[in-house]
Amino acid sequence: MTTALGLIDPFIHYGFMRRALVATFVLGCSAGPVGVLLLLRRMTLVGDAMSHAVLPGAAIGFLVAGGLSLPAMGLGGLIAGLGVSVLSGLVSRKTVLREDASFASFYLTSLAFGVLIVSLKGSNIDLLHVLFGTILSVDQNAIMLVGLISSVSLIILALIYRPLVTECFDPGFLRTVAGTGPFYHLLFLFLVVINLVAGFQTLGTLMAVGMMTLPAIVARLWTRTLPRMMAMAAFTAALSGLSGLLVSYYFALASGPAIILSASLFYGFSLVAAPHGIFAGRGLFKRAIPFSG
Amino acid sequence: MMPAPIHLQNIVIDYGGDPIIRDVSGCFAPGSLTAIAGENGRGKSTLVKGLIGEIPLTNGTIDTGGMKGPVMAYLAQTSTLEKSFPFTVADTVILGAWKQMGAFRAVNRALARKAHNALCQVGLENLANRPISTLSAGQLQRVLFARLILQDAPVILLDEPFTAIDAQTTDDLIGIIKNWHREGRTVIAVLHDFDHIRHHFPQTLFLHAQGYAWGATETILPPSPQWTGPHHFASTGHTTSSSGSDQQSSVKTGFAKLRLLS
Numbered sequence: 291m292t293t294a295l296g297l298i299d300p301f302i303h304y305g306f307m308r309r310a311l312v313a314t315f316v317l318g319c320s321a322g323p324v325g326v327l328l329l330l331r332r333m334t335l336v337g338d339a340m341s342h343a344v345l346p347g348a349a350i351g352f353l354v355a356g357g358l359s360l361p362a363m364g365l366g367g368l369i370a371g372l373g374v375s376v377l378s379g380l381v382s383r384k385t386v387l388r389e390d391a392s393f394a395s396f397y398l399t400s401l402a403f404g405v406l407i408v409s410l411k412g413s414n415i416d417l418l419h420v421l422f423g424t425i426l427s428v429d430q431n432a433i434m435l436v437g438l439i440s441s442v443s444l445i446i447l448a449l450i451y452r453p454l455v456t457e458c459f460d461p462g463f464l465r466t467v468a469g470t471g472p473f474y475h476l477l478f479l480f481l482v483v484i485n486l487v488a489g490f491q492t493l494g495t496l497m498a499v500g501m502m503t504l505p506a507i508v509a510r511l512w513t514r515t516l517p518r519m520m521a522m523a524a525f526t527a528a529l530s531g532l533s534g535l536l537v538s539y540y541f542a543l544a545s546g547p548a549i550i551l552s553a554s555l556f557y558g559f560s561l562v563a564a565p566h567g568i569f570a571g572r573g574l575f576k577r578a579i580p581f582s583g
Numbered sequence: 584m585m586p587a588p589i590h591l592q593n594i595v596i597d598y599g600g601d602p603i604i605r606d607v608s609g610c611f612a613p614g615s616l617t618a619i620a621g622e623n624g625r626g627k628s629t630l631v632k633g634l635i636g637e638i639p640l641t642n643g644t645i646d647t648g649g650m651k652g653p654v655m656a657y658l659a660q661t662s663t664l665e666k667s668f669p670f671t672v673a674d675t676v677i678l679g680a681w682k683q684m685g686a687f688r689a690v691n692r693a694l695a696r697k698a699h700n701a702l703c704q705v706g707l708e709n710l711a712n713r714p715i716s717t718l719s720a721g722q723l724q725r726v727l728f729a730r731l732i733l734q735d736a737p738v739i740l741l742d743e744p745f746t747a748i749d750a751q752t753t754d755d756l757i758g759i760i761k762n763w764h765r766e767g768r769t770v771i772a773v774l775h776d777f778d779h780i781r782h783h784f785p786q787t788l789f790l791h792a793q794g795y796a797w798g799a800t801e802t803i804l805p806p807s808p809q810w811t812g813p814h815h816f817a818s819t820g821h822t823t824s825s826s827g828s829d830q831q832s833s834v835k836t837g838f839a840k841l842r843l844l845s
Contacts (some may be wrong), residue, residue, distance in 0.1 A: 330668065453686045456678060459670055462663030466635060466655070467681040467734070516669045516712040 300539045307539060310425035310492050312438045314531025314549065317501060318444035321485045323522030325502030328482060329510060331458045334503050339397040341486050341499035343374035345404030348495050353411050358427040360435050364487040371483035374400055423494030423546035426540060432491055439488040443481050450474050455516065497546035503528050504553035511564035523576055526556055586613045586737035586769040587648025596626065596633050603629045603640065609797045611771060616764040618780040621790035625774045628660055631742050649674035656736035658727055660743045666716060668725070675709040675726050676701055677734025701729040704759060721752035728756055739763055741772040757783055781806055781815045
């Protein structure tokens, strides 16, 4: 009884906990599906690099606004993130460097630059908050912005779903029937960046990508059709948000790592128990259909 | 749409070094069924990729007689398809209707029916909801043929469609190719098995070290049991290509005899 009460108590008593919960739930709804596509496009590490790349933009926004303001940091992050992805795309097209190499060099530069900016002008606490998130900063405006980002992401995702999915399922085929261009890819990178921005406050710039990757990976281990995978990723993200916030509240820990570690626990459990995990076919839940080839 | 003739004029393709394809000229007649054969490394796949425009021609022109848009349906040798992708058989086949549905239009009842019919033709109507990751190589090739059927293209190019595919599936898929031929489509297939070519493909384009031979199959690949290459040049390494299916037919007749005896 007391445990059950303990699970909802913080959300009843504190407005900031309620807002943080709403923010993570809403974020999960879009970050989950976006993360699934990131995973299927084999861009999980690109998403990771991107989360580092947004930092200087977010840091400048942080300084200009004088605190953890989501609109200011979001705008800065958006510009920095898109800038880095366009620049790495250009470099990989014009030189012998592959996209991963150019991404790595740009995001490292970007990350170092961002940390310098925050530590020059802000305190160590500020730096921790920017990097790892703080639930105390989630206000009404922030929730609205997260809601807006999440809605826009889902709408765009629904619109470009077919070409985006076909492009990662069978790129050669899409080339012969429809030709190809960087348009959908760029639009998708845009979705990745705005979903990173939406996770800035509760997760921190460094951890925001975790809301996309880990739930998607968990879902991949459990399901084999795309719609189910997206639904499960969203659900896992929301569940990680809930448990992470509780841990963060009771043990006075930064919310970002707490949420991501919750997702990691789901991942660890899924590795062992899921039908497509380590003990494939012999786990707690057997495959629905055995492999035939 | 009926296919137009595809004229090749002095086609040269290289990858920056020696030309892979050296000065090939000729015509795929509308509704023709042509096999492209030759040893490994003679540029069979390169020629097909040149035809669909996947790789640029170093020299020469391809005239498709005014056929517009994506008129050529193409099945690659090593498909770029991601087999572990969370797609079902139906998801994969319906992509063949890209011309009708594009990026945004819905899959209507007529398209769904067409996709179902295509699946029936390849004998997989019961597997529509199976994840493709659970299919065997033969079943996956059937799915890709169903997608080609749905593409409904006047020209169909196949790059080694029967490599690593079981005999039964090969027979069934050859049936589908012949069906396309009957419907008046131009079909071009890169093949290794001379037996298949002799039995089912009226035209052959043979690429070899000295150039190429293009014409009726019986003149390019004369039906001789000791045959080891086109008659006008010496070739090695083709002796084993027909033994597999010969064995199979002898097994079949063996069964027939058994049945007669019992």
